Amino acid sequence: MASVMPVVVYPPDEDGGRRVRVDGELLGRAYALWDIAEFLRRAGVEGADETYVEESGLIEWRGGGPDVWEH
Template sequence: MPSIHSGSGSSAWTGPAWEPSLGLAHSLADVVEFLRRAGLEVSEYEAARSPLIQWRGGGPYVWVDPPP
């Protein structure tokens, strides 16, 4: 199950240990873009509430570091 780590200074989208990192997300929109690149078309609303995404830290609407 993919995990989103947020609220700890940086936010990383991670999958199982054998898969490479998909990148750093700075917002929920970034997460939706990663999903789109993986072939999944979901809205921000769907991504924030999906039981398939495990949010750690602040959750889908809390991002500590603003984008550069």
């Protein structure tokens, strides 16, 4: 990854999905860490996996951290 992209994961909605925004672009709703990892891989973050998502200090978690998936 050439530059750092801001990653924001929003609070869970009533269905347990969390909106994911990367570099200002809404990429979709995640229902698990692997969804976020897939969004990041598609955005060009090589090697992004569930551990990366869980431990990365570059992700701003709003409304709870990587273990919060219920509204």
